[in-house]
Amino acid sequence: MHELGLARSIAGIAEENAKGRRLKEVRVAIGPQACVERGALTFCWDLVTESTAISGVSLGFIDADNDTFVVREIEFMEEA
Amino acid sequence: MCGVCGCADPANEVSMTDSQTGVKVLLRDDHAHDHGHDHDHAHSHDDHHHGHDEPHVHGPGGEIISLETAILGKNNEIATRNRGWFEGRGVIALNIVSSPGSGKTTLLEETIKRMKDKADIAVIEGDQMTSNDADRIRDAGARAVQINTGAGCHLEADMIAFAVQSLDPQTGSILMIENVGNLVCPAMFDLGEKMKIAVISTTEGEDKPTKYPHMFRAVEWVVINKMDLAPHVDFDEEACRQNILEVNPGVKIFCLSARTGDGMDAWCSSLAELKA
Numbered sequence: 101m102h103e104l105g106l107a108r109s110i111a112g113i114a115e116e117n118a119k120g121r122r123l124k125e126v127r128v129a130i131g132p133q134a135c136v137e138r139g140a141l142t143f144c145w146d147l148v149t150e151s152t153a154i155s156g157v158s159l160g161f162i163d164a165d166n167d168t169f170v171v172r173e174i175e176f177m178e179e180a
Numbered sequence: 181m182c183g184v185c186g187c188a189d190p191a192n193e194v195s196m197t198d199s200q201t202g203v204k205v206l207l208r209d210d211h212a213h214d215h216g217h218d219h220d221h222a223h224s225h226d227d228h229h230h231g232h233d234e235p236h237v238h239g240p241g242g243e244i245i246s247l248e249t250a251i252l253g254k255n256n257e258i259a260t261r262n263r264g265w266f267e268g269r270g271v272i273a274l275n276i277v278s279s280p281g282s283g284k285t286t287l288l289e290e291t292i293k294r295m296k297d298k299a300d301i302a303v304i305e306g307d308q309m310t311s312n313d314a315d316r317i318r319d320a321g322a323r324a325v326q327i328n329t330g331a332g333c334h335l336e337a338d339m340i341a342f343a344v345q346s347l348d349p350q351t352g353s354i355l356m357i358e359n360v361g362n363l364v365c366p367a368m369f370d371l372g373e374k375m376k377i378a379v380i381s382t383t384e385g386e387d388k389p390t391k392y393p394h395m396f397r398a399v400e401w402v403v404i405n406k407m408d409l410a411p412h413v414d415f416d417e418e419a420c421r422q423n424i425l426e427v428n429p430g431v432k433i434f435c436l437s438a439r440t441g442d443g444m445d446a447w448c449s450s451l452a453e454l455k456a
Contacts, residue, residue: 102333102365113249135368135394171249176242
């Protein structure tokens, strides 16, 4: 289903912006009309990130308006 | 199989087949998806530099960067380019959406036959597998390319950009894009079309529009097909119209039967009046 493609896009955006640094969480803002199912997206997120550079990075959700569907922020691991 | 994400299922391939020549081209192979497998970690992680432009704050875990990056951004950029190309060339691109089996292909076949002398119609067919629909369109007398989305449940803008290079629709022509039969995902993906048109059929019940409101909100026209079957399946046309207008008050509704031809004249003359 399309959540798989969306998860890949989110992973691509996260990796591109992480520039190699270790991520803790990627937070996605989703509006009620975005047509995106959170459970399906979480399931696909785990599939597409498994064994990649961002494996284990969690996917968080932020409630938003209308058809908003953006990667709102990424959080890095605390660095020594 | 790709060791990174296991994406070697041949069903993940997206291909395009020209119905005239039978030539099949691979549009996306297993590794063409967005993250591109660029997992290079040869560089050092030591320097926690703040030289970049992104606004950032420090949270309890670590640094947070705010992005606001549209997840469908790539698709939307290509769709905008497609739209500009269509407008520049004067091609009327229509994105036809429905559930499987509503009669999209039959509607297109009949439309092509009836408008033979009035309009130049070219068709992009989207299905997961087979080029059956493109063959039917070709037999009806129009040029067609078939896109097979493999596992994909909808067409995306880059597939249209590629198909258009091969079809080369002429100024003043109508480009019918028959999307993959699915009332959910195609609503999200702009292809660069002038408008989306939903096709529903009397056998699907009157409440399709209220069950799939995202799609019916995204369209400008709705075709209710298989009106010849209405009495046999207790289809309530008035209730269906009300359900459509409830989710999208501005929509234009056509009731027809592509099989018997009833109502096809109104549909064809509205198509003929469209301006690029």
